[in-house]
Amino acid sequence: PPERKRFYQNVSISQGEGGFEINLDHRKLKTPQAKLFTVPNEALAIAVATEWDSQKDTIKFYTMHLTTLCNTALDNPTQRNKTQLIRAAVKFLETDTVCYRVEEPAALAELQKNEWDPVVAWAEKRYNVAIGSSTSILGPNIPASTKETFVSHLASYNMWALQGIEYVITQLKSLILSLGLIDRHITVEKAVLLSRLEEEYQIQRWGNVEWAHDYDLCELRARAAAGTLFVHLCSESLTVKHKLLQD
């Protein structure tokens, strides 16, 4: 299908009853399910407006990650409630990238140990849980108490932030790396590097292919950055509209 042309001159934000709205000329932005697009936080609204204003001749929706995240939060197309989102997030721990180790080649196993052990140790210390790692095909054996700790930690986030958290986890394939980002322990670039450790290892060995590797790298960085920013902006107590964020 042909790309949609940019049909608006000016992008602005305004404050309505439900939160901040995005105006494309005189039209108010709506979600895919035709709801009024409102966000609880002014900085987030500005960033979304910037995405729309950055479009040149055609609208490249695949570059508008914050808009997409807001649409997901507003429409909730998968119809999941808070409990289901949290369960999906914590379930990732069973196949968490940084816990799932190889035995060969030795160089990769060593790299995983050196790069991933510290972040697992950080999570264990920070949350006072046992996680460990495993070379078994079944993955690590996560104690129930560990899962419960993470479930109750995630329950402290509101629905919007949780959508963002679950998104980052799905992109990075790791609950631990996502927590590292949300807790500001590692940068997005570092989290993506750790998530793609095996790819990076193979690239070092066999060479880089720009149209595939760099393409994937930039896309993952963009998505992880968008998700992290989204979580932080939706968790800020100052400008949160509690009405909008009710679970």
Place this chain on the structure above:
Amino acid sequence: MAALGSPLRTLRGLLRELRYAGGRAGRPYRDTPAYQHIVAAFRAHRVTSEKLCRAQQELHFQAATYLCLLRSVRQHAALHQEYHGRGERSPEEVAGLVGFRLPQQPGGKG
């Protein structure tokens, strides 16, 4: 706390990305809400005392994350244009690749 480097460098990088992202020629990027919001936020959190340290770090992390977002989106879009932007070849072009020509069928396909 993540290794973020110099806040000034992050700020400069951010403002540069906003300049690149400016969609509409004729509207200076300094007039945009994003530019003004970022500059105001950095000004408000200037170093004055120890107590602001945590708020500063949070702002810096947020700024660095937003910088990563803008930069990565720009780089990804550039790669997309360069390698994936041309779409599919038409049937005529595909035939031409191996030296064939599509048959002319007056009255259309059967």
